[in-house]
Amino acid sequence: MDYGSNTNTDENTSHDEPAPEENEAERGSGSTSPPLKETLRSVCSIEKKLVFYKLFYLTFCGAIGCVLPYVAVFLKQEGMGPEKIGIISGVRPIIGFISAPLFGMFGDSCGRRKCILLVSIVAWLTIYVSLYHVPAPARVTSCPANLVPHRERHFGHRIRRDSDALVDDGLAEPELPASEQELLQENLEWLYIPRHLDIVFIVTFFLIVGGEVFQAPTTALSDAGTLQTLGSKRLEDYGPQRAWGSIGWGISSFAAGALVSSSRRMEVLCGVKLYFSDYRLLTYIFIVFLVISFVAATQIKFKEGKDEEEIELKDTNKEKSEITKAKSDVSEKSHNAGAVIRIFFNVHYGSWLVTSFFVGMCNGVIWGFLYWHLDNLGASQFLMGVSGIVVCASEFVMFFLVGKVIKLLGHIGIMYLGLLGYTVRFCIYAVIRNPWWVLPAEILQGITFSIVWVSMTAYTTMAVPSASLATIQGILHGVYFGLGCGSGHLIGGIMIGYVGAVITFFSFAAASMFVLMLFFIVQKCSTKPEDVYGYEGLDEETDKTPASNTEQESSAMTSPEQ
Numbered sequence: 001m002d003y004g005s006n007t008n009t010d011e012n013t014s015h016d017e018p019a020p021e022e023n024e025a026e027r028g029s030g031s032t033s034p035p036l037k038e039t040l041r042s043v044c045s046i047e048k049k050l051v052f053y054k055l056f057y058l059t060f061c062g063a064i065g066c067v068l069p070y071v072a073v074f075l076k077q078e079g080m081g082p083e084k085i086g087i088i089s090g091v092r093p094i095i096g097f098i099s100a101p102l103f104g105m106f107g108d109s110c111g112r113r114k115c116i117l118l119v120s121i122v123a124w125l126t127i128y129v130s131l132y133h134v135p136a137p138a139r140v141t142s143c144p145a146n147l148v149p150h151r152e153r154h155f156g157h158r159i160r161r162d163s164d165a166l167v168d169d170g171l172a173e174p175e176l177p178a179s180e181q182e183l184l185q186e187n188l189e190w191l192y193i194p195r196h197l198d199i200v201f202i203v204t205f206f207l208i209v210g211g212e213v214f215q216a217p218t219t220a221l222s223d224a225g226t227l228q229t230l231g232s233k234r235l236e237d238y239g240p241q242r243a244w245g246s247i248g249w250g251i252s253s254f255a256a257g258a259l260v261s262s263s264r265r266m267e268v269l270c271g272v273k274l275y276f277s278d279y280r281l282l283t284y285i286f287i288v289f290l291v292i293s294f295v296a297a298t299q300i301k302f303k304e305g306k307d308e309e310e311i312e313l314k315d316t317n318k319e320k321s322e323i324t325k326a327k328s329d330v331s332e333k334s335h336n337a338g339a340v341i342r343i344f345f346n347v348h349y350g351s352w353l354v355t356s357f358f359v360g361m362c363n364g365v366i367w368g369f370l371y372w373h374l375d376n377l378g379a380s381q382f383l384m385g386v387s388g389i390v391v392c393a394s395e396f397v398m399f400f401l402v403g404k405v406i407k408l409l410g411h412i413g414i415m416y417l418g419l420l421g422y423t424v425r426f427c428i429y430a431v432i433r434n435p436w437w438v439l440p441a442e443i444l445q446g447i448t449f450s451i452v453w454v455s456m457t458a459y460t461t462m463a464v465p466s467a468s469l470a471t472i473q474g475i476l477h478g479v480y481f482g483l484g485c486g487s488g489h490l491i492g493g494i495m496i497g498y499v500g501a502v503i504t505f506f507s508f509a510a511a512s513m514f515v516l517m518l519f520f521i522v523q524k525c526s527t528k529p530e531d532v533y534g535y536e537g538l539d540e541e542t543d544k545t546p547a548s549n550t551e552q553e554s555s556a557m558t559s560p561e562q
Contacts, residue, residue, distance in 0.1 A: 052299035053226050054244040059296060060121070060218070062248030063289035066256035066282050067128045069388065072372050074279045075204065078136055079192035082372070084201055086493015089368045090486045092208050096216035097482025103217035104224070104474025113221050113302040113470055120218040121294045127211030129283050134203055137196035143270035184272045186376050191269060220477040224470040225300040227461055236403045239454045243399030246450070250392025252289060256282050257385020264381060277381060340471045343463055351522040353479055355415060356456050358515050360484020362422045363449065365492040365508055367485065370429065370438070373501040379435035387438060391445040398446030402454045411459045412523050418452035419516035426509035430502045456480070 075085050103120075107113035184190065189197065223238075230237050263278040344353045371384055398405070406414055421444045428441035460472055495504040 049229070050241060052296045053222075053229065053241050056222060056293050056296035056300060057242060057245035058248040059289045059293035060222070060248070061245030062252035063124070063286050063293060065249035065388065065392075066252040066285045066289070067132070069253060069367070069371055069384070070256065070260070070279055070282060071131075071208075072368055073375055073384075074132065076188065076372060076375070077276060077279070078134075078200060078204075079188045079197050080201060080204075081187045081189050082369070082493045082497040084493075085368070085372075086490050086497070088201075088205050088208055088489075089364075090488075090490025090493065091205075092212045093364065093482045093484070093486030093489065095209055095212040095482070095486075097478040097486065099213045100216040100220050100478040100482055101471065101474035104220055104470040104472075107217070107221060107224075108470045111302075113224065114297075114300065116217055117221040117225075117297055117300070118294065120214050120216070120221070121290065121297055123211055123214035124218065125287065125290050125294075127207055127215065128286060131204065131207050132280050132283050134200060134207070137192040137200045139191055140193055184270075188274070191274075216478070216482065217474065219481070220473040221470055222297070222300060223457065223477075224473045225302050227457075227469050227473070229301055236458075238457060239399040239402040239450075242450075242454065243396050246392040246395035246399060248289065250389045250396070252285055253388030253392065254385040256285055257381045257383075257388065259285070261381035261385070340475070343460075343472075344475075347522065347526045348528045349460070349463065351519060351526065352415075352456065352459065353475075355419075355515065355519050356476065356480045357484040357487075358511075359418060359422065359448070359452060360480035360482075361488035361491070362426075362508060362512060363480075364485035364488020365504070366425070366429075366488075368489040369492050369496055369501065369504075372496075373429065373505075374435045374438060376501070377433065377435040379438075383435055387442050390439050390442040394443050394446035395450045396446075398450035399454065402451045405451050406455060406458075411455045414451050414455040415519060416516060418448050419512050419519065421448040422512040423509050423516070426505045426512065430505035430509065453480075 072085050072089065075088065080088075103116050107116050223242075226241050227238060230241075259281050260277045260279060263281060265276055267274050267276060344350050371379075374384060374387070409417060425441045425444050425448060429438070432438060432441075456476060457473070460476055461469065463472070492504060492508075495507065
């Protein structure tokens with residue numbers, strides 16, 4: 001990788017200035033470079049001032065990528081049913097829905113964004129290392145008599161414990177029929193002492209839910225710092241920064257899958273063939289990635305207080321009178337949390353927020369229960385690791401192509417495409433019987449998450465000043481990753497517990513199509529307000545570009561450049 005690709009960049013250039021005048025002239029004149037060549041160049045070159053931002057996304061997403069996907073499978077192995085996992089996985093993000101915006105507002109108001117970011121990373125480290133080291137509940141000492149309807153025929157046979165495996169000596173073929181084993185493999189509560197299982201559930205619940213209070217603002221604040229550094233002229237470059245998170249997630253997910261798979265062992269307990277793995281091994285990869293991300297986070301630049309005004313007003317080509325006028329404009333666009341919240345009272349922006357909640361819910365169901373479903377279909381941890389690689393490769397490609405896709409379809413068109421993608425994905429999950437067929441569905445992750453997330457981020461960012469970026473990102477992260485994902489975990493867990501995974505996936509496929517049609521109607525019947533915060537666009541008065549505000553909204557993200 002060429003770390004010196006931007007050798008013409010002036011050290012005194014404002015954070016909001018994307019490139020030297022030569023590059024600006026090249027863009028303005030309509031460069032004839034092929035789009036593919038530009039994309040490849042952006043992948044292979046790294047701008048010096050953005051190195052630590054890329055490193056943060058690479059290592060932080062790598063850290064959570066080796067623990068979060070396996071939480072549901074780990075808790076299932078610990079004896080928790082889908083309802084309990086749904087409660088834990090559902091309440092956690094809902095707490096984040098509250099804490100992320102609050103920490104964002106606090107950071108914008110008091111100028112302590114970096115301090116909050118570092119504390120939240122430490123919270124991630126503490127909580128998930130502790131979670132994966134919670135002792136497993138004690139197993140039952142004898143096979144329950146009511147495991148299956150005809151279990152009475154096994155009465156009178158001697159049960160002995162052999163290396164923690166329950167073996168029925170009185171049966172020539174101790175294993176139950178495959179159909180009965182599937183029911184018992186899906187929920188292992190019968191294998192553990194209820195009182196011990198309840199204790200582990202309570203400890204796990206408070207660890208995960210309590211930790212979320214401090215973990216929630218991490219991604220919102222890091223995104224706010226990245227967007228502030230890029231400035232309003234370079235919102236299209238957010239995608240390439242975020243793409244490095246997909247690389248980290250893919251690397252760690254594959255490494256975690258291979259590591260856990262190496263510890264997998266089979267046991268026949270009460271005539272049921274079960275598989276167990278040592279998920280504590282994941283914490284070693286997690287710690288390495290998270291420590292590096294902490295170091296990278298210390299180098300993320302935030303525009304705090306007076307520094308923000310100085311950075312935005314720094315322009316040697318301006319006359320003194322123009323600088324004085326710009327200072328007045330900045331004071332008028334200071335942070336106002338109430339104004340940011342009122343943006344979403346408008347039907348147009350409100351529909352975006354509601355849709356972000358729904359797509360977050362869809363992601364919550366997938367993240368929380370897809371691996372659960374694959375495990376029930378007989379998938380190995382290796383397949384789950386391969387699935388993670390496919391997901392991250394799809395995300396990585398689309399993060400770099402997002403500018404061209406948005407230029408082609410527009411922000412609203414991206415939302416249509418994303419909702420359609422969820423409909424297709426859920427249908428595939430519902431019909432497959434061979435777990436390897438999940439891989440084609442995972443290719444759609446780049447459409448349903450990457451371009452949808454960048455589109456939502458850029459669209460809402462253009463509605464507020466840079467002084468309020470942490471607040472708007474906190475709201476968006478809280479609704480998407482918090483309330484949305486949490487509701488998906490909770491509703492998904494309840495539905496799977498009552499009607500099974502297949503019907504649950506079909507239900508969300510139908511819901512995705514319904515929301516697509518509803519969002520289409522609302523967008524056609526409503527108009528975007530020109531001025532929702534008291535001015536037009538993100539810091540346009542002090543950071544003007546040749547294009548008009550309308551052109552920026554319709555052609556934002558046209559050059560995914562790093």
